[in-house]
Amino acid sequence: MTDLSRRAALKGAGAGTLLAAAMAAGLLRPSDALADWNKGAFEAKTVSDALKSLKVVSPAETKDIAIKAPDIAENGAVVPIEIQSNIPGTKSIAVLIEKNPFPYAGSFDVSQGAMPFVALRVKIGESSNVRVVVATADGRFYTAVKEVKVTIGGCGG
Amino acid sequence: MADPMRIRARLEGDVADVRVLMAHPMETGQRKDAAGNVVPLHFIQTITAHLNGKPVFQAEVSQAISRNPVFGFKVKGAKAGDKLTITWIDNKGDKRTDEMTLAAG
Amino acid sequence: MKRALTLCVAATFAAATAFPQPAAAQSKAGAAKPPPTAVERDAVTAEFEKFREVLEDANPAELFEAKGEELWKARRGPNNASLERCDLGLGPGVVKGAYVHLPRYFADVDKVMDAERRIVHCMTTLQGFKLEELAKRPFSTANATPDPVALVTYVAGQSRGMKIAVPQKHPKERATFEVGREIFFYRAGSYDFSCASCHGEDGKRIRTQQLPNFTKADQAIRAYQGWPGYRLTGGVMHTLQWRLWDCFRQQRFPEPGYVSDSLTALLTYLAVNANGQVYKGPGIKR
Numbered sequence: 001m002t003d004l005s006r007r008a009a010l011k012g013a014g015a016g017t018l019l020a021a022a023m024a025a026g027l028l029r030p031s032d033a034l035a036d037w038n039k040g041a042f043e044a045k046t047v048s049d050a051l052k053s054l055k056v057v058s059p060a061e062t063k064d065i066a067i068k069a070p071d072i073a074e075n076g077a078v079v080p081i082e083i084q085s086n087i088p089g090t091k092s093i094a095v096l097i098e099k100n101p102f103p104y105a106g107s108f109d110v111s112q113g114a115m116p117f118v119a120l121r122v123k124i125g126e127s128s129n130v131r132v133v134v135a136t137a138d139g140r141f142y143t144a145v146k147e148v149k150v151t152i153g154g155c156g157g
Numbered sequence: 158m159a160d161p162m163r164i165r166a167r168l169e170g171d172v173a174d175v176r177v178l179m180a181h182p183m184e185t186g187q188r189k190d191a192a193g194n195v196v197p198l199h200f201i202q203t204i205t206a207h208l209n210g211k212p213v214f215q216a217e218v219s220q221a222i223s224r225n226p227v228f229g230f231k232v233k234g235a236k237a238g239d240k241l242t243i244t245w246i247d248n249k250g251d252k253r254t255d256e257m258t259l260a261a262g
Numbered sequence: 263m264k265r266a267l268t269l270c271v272a273a274t275f276a277a278a279t280a281f282p283q284p285a286a287a288q289s290k291a292g293a294a295k296p297p298p299t300a301v302e303r304d305a306v307t308a309e310f311e312k313f314r315e316v317l318e319d320a321n322p323a324e325l326f327e328a329k330g331e332e333l334w335k336a337r338r339g340p341n342n343a344s345l346e347r348c349d350l351g352l353g354p355g356v357v358k359g360a361y362v363h364l365p366r367y368f369a370d371v372d373k374v375m376d377a378e379r380r381i382v383h384c385m386t387t388l389q390g391f392k393l394e395e396l397a398k399r400p401f402s403t404a405n406a407t408p409d410p411v412a413l414v415t416y417v418a419g420q421s422r423g424m425k426i427a428v429p430q431k432h433p434k435e436r437a438t439f440e441v442g443r444e445i446f447f448y449r450a451g452s453y454d455f456s457c458a459s460c461h462g463e464d465g466k467r468i469r470t471q472q473l474p475n476f477t478k479a480d481q482a483i484r485a486y487q488g489w490p491g492y493r494l495t496g497g498v499m500h501t502l503q504w505r506l507w508d509c510f511r512q513q514r515f516p517e518p519g520y521v522s523d524s525l526t527a528l529l530t531y532l533a534v535n536a537n538g539q540v541y542k543g544p545g546i547k548r
Contacts, residue, residue, distance in 0.1 A: 037202045037217045074310040074470070075494040075548050078223040080317055097221060106218030108230070113213035114206075115172060119229030121317075123185070123221050151470050163324050176320045182404070182497075191403065224497035225322035 041104045047096050047131060050104040054094060056133055059143035062087065065132050067146040073124060076150035081130060082119045089137040090116035098145075099128035111137070124150050162255040166232075166241055168262030173235035175206070177243055178227050179253070185220045200248055201226060207242045208232055237261040307472050314546055323415060323492040323544035326407060326499040330416025333409055339389030348384035350377070350417065361421035362541050365530045367432040374438040376529045378414045378503045379521035385410065397520040401507070402498040414501045415490045415544050422543035426486060428533040435530070442531025445524055446476070451514035457528070459513075461485075471548065482535030488545025495548060502529055 040053035051059070068082040083093055093116065094107035100123070108118040116134075124130075127149040134142045160180035167174045179201065186198035200220040206213055214230045232241070242256040334345045334357070350360035351368070365376040375383060385391040402411055430436050449456040458477070460466060466473040474484035490501040506525050510518050518525050 042217075042219050070309055070313045072306055072309055072470075074314065077497070078317065078494040080227075080313055082229070100221055102219060102221065104219060105221040106216055109215040110230070112215070113208065113211070113233050115231035115233060117229075117231050118216075119176070119227070120218075121223040121227050123223055160325055160329070163320075163328070165320070178320050178322060178324060180322075180325045188404070190405070196404075225325060225492075227320040227322070229320075 038104075038107075042102060044104060045102060047098050047103045050096055051133065054104070054107070054133070056094075056135070056141045059133050059141035062134075062142045062144055065134055065142060065144035067130060067132055067144060069130055069146050069148050071147070072149045072151060074151075076124045076126070078121050079124050079148055079150075080119070080121050083117065083132050085116035085132075085134045085142075087116070087134055087136055087142050090134050091137050092135045093118050094133040094135070095120065095122070096131040096133070097122060097124050097128050098131055099126050100124065103131075124148055126150055159251065159253045162243060162245075162253065164241065164243060164255060164257045166235075166257060166259055168235060168237060168259055170262075171234055171236060173208075173232040173239075173241065173259055174229070175232060175241065176227065176229050178225065179245055180225055181245070181247065183220060183222055183224045183226060198248060201245045202248050204228065204243065204245045206230065206232070206244075208235060209239050210242075235259055306470055310470070317494075317546045318542075321492055321544065321546055322497070323419075323490070323499060323546070326412045326415040326490075326492070327419040327544060328416075329407070330412035330414070330419075333413055334416055339385065339391045341388065341390035343388050343390075345381075345384050345388060345413070348381070348388060350380055350384075357417055357420045359421055359424055361418045362424045362426045363429060365435075365438065365526055365533060366429050367435050372434075373523075374432075374434050374526055374530060376502070376521075376526045377417060378410055378501050379526055381413050381417065382410055382521050385413075393521075400520040401504045402500060404496055404498060407499050411490065411499050411501055411504075415499055418490055418541075419543050421541055424541055426483075426533060426536050426539055426541050428530065428537055430534060438527050438530045439534050441524075442527035442529070445528050446531055451516075453514050455513040455515075457509065457513075476532055476535060479535060479538075482532060483539040485532040486536040486539075487542060488547055491545045491547035493547045499544075500547070 038053060041050045044050035044053055064086040066084040066086065069079060073079045081095065083095070085093055091111040092107050092109045095105045096103040097105055105122050106120070110116050110118070127147070129145040129147050131143060131145045136142070162180070163178040165176045181201050182199055183201065184196050184199040186195065188196045190196050198220060201218060201222065204216040204218065206215070213232045216228070237259055239259045240256055241259060242254060244252060244254040246252040337344050347354045349368075349370075350357065351363050351366045352360050361377055364380065365374050367374050368380065371383065382393060382396055385396065386393055396408070396410060399406075400408055400410070402408065430439060446457045447462070449459070456462070460468070460473050461476045464475050464478075474481040476482045476485050489505060490499060492498075493500050503520060503525060506528055507518055510516070
């Protein structure tokens with residue numbers, strides 16, 4: 001999960017103008033400015049490396065994360081996924097597509113007034129497990145998977 | 158500037174069930190155009206949603222999110238008349254903010 | 263005679279005729295899985311339909327509908343005029359409900375026109391655009407969506423939830439239907455295909471996609487429903503003009519002219535077969 005304390009510091013008073021000035025002076029490229037975008041995790045080529053960058057420790061397999069996704073996706077370019085975490089104290093929900101070249105697809109911070117739910121649409125390159133990792137307020141991690149098969153379809157219509 | 162987002166929010170009690178459709182190519186940097194040139198990486202990286210100015214939902218995402226992304230999330234403690242604002246920022250530093258006022262469920 | 267199987271149609275036409283194989287023959291191949299049973303194949307289709315509904319709930323087509331509405335109302339072209347006086351068949355400027363009454367006869371041109379053709383006609387006559395220019399790049403690419411495509415999406419959206427009611431009153435409307443039917447069954451091209459080769463019988467499929475039988479009223483809706491459609495492949499908006507052009511391409515037919523008579527005729531045949539069913543608006547296509 002993104003380190004929430006870093007995010008809070010960035011959004012502090014003055015941080016906005018400092019960044020803007022640095023960008024204007026050409027010292028920062030736009031992607032640098034997004035310090036709260038976990039480059040290490042997004043560039044990881046394996047699930048375990050991504051989880052390391054996300055500082056996920058010993059995620060426990062659980063049945064309390066419901067992943068709604070097709071068993072077989074009609075088109076791997078747009079696979080709709082809905083995740084509902086029924087684990088008390090859910091802080092954030094991370095999604096990884098295990099067989100994608102860069103498995104980490106993103107994470108969703110629901111700790112500030114959202115329900116532990118997210119719907120998203122992802123690209124899945126080949127039949128793969130969709131792995132979800134939930135972080136809870138007590139510093140624990142939980143995980144579940146759903147397999148999504150991707151086919152070569154027909155002539156589109 | 159990118160096309161506007163389309164935001165739909167349905168109030169169920171004090172929970173706003175939000176669906177947002179964003180106009181963005183979400184290029185992976187792997188695709189070649191008709192001329193055979195690689196289309197560079199161009200994708201939304203962060204999304205934030207505010208309710209009456211307070212952050213309620215945030216996300217960091219990759220180019221593995223589908224083109225013209227759709228996200229769904231549910232905001233607690235919402236009521237008719239509240240202002241929901243959603244912002245995305247992409248890897249080129251472009252950003253887009255759209256807002257809507259919640260209507261009675 | 264089998265040719266190099268480079269196109270999905272050719273590949274699957276062979277597959278469609280080969281399916282299903284008896285289990286005994288398959289096991290001789292060694293580790294190959296047995297082909298799916300009819301029940302399993304229908305389960306796949308049901309799964310596709312379930313999740314297509316999820317995707318249609320928040321459809322990127324809405325982005326193009328919104329764009330189309332902007333374009334309809336904006337003063338554009340050499341004449342600096344909007345399309346708000348365009349007559350889509352229900353009177354000048356009446357957009358609501360017009361799409362489900364198209365194709366239809368228009369007295370001002372003494373011809374039957376389909377939706378895209380009529381919109382292009384208004385773009386040329388009211389706004390001064392040139393058909394030759396619009397016909398150069400009529401279909402969406404990842405980088406650009408042609409204006410007529412967005413406009414058709416907007417107009418189609420304004421018939422959301424309405425019953426398809428393509429008229430067959432005028433003699434030219436009936437004649438156009440007959441021509442469309444003839445084209446549908448016309449075998450030609452190097453594969454000797456007609457539309458009916460894929461869409462004229464029950465139970466056909468291409469890999470995982472079911473092929474609806476458009477000659478039957480209850481399946482003809484599938485030629486109409488969901489178009490214009492946001493195509494997941496490529497993430498682009500496509501109208502029926504594109505869909506028919508692509509079918510012709512796969513059949514190894516000569517390229518049909520953009521908004522030409524033959525496409526109007528085929529569209530009339532397909533739409534009339536779907537009359538009475540409810541049009542749900544722009545959809546999602548694979």
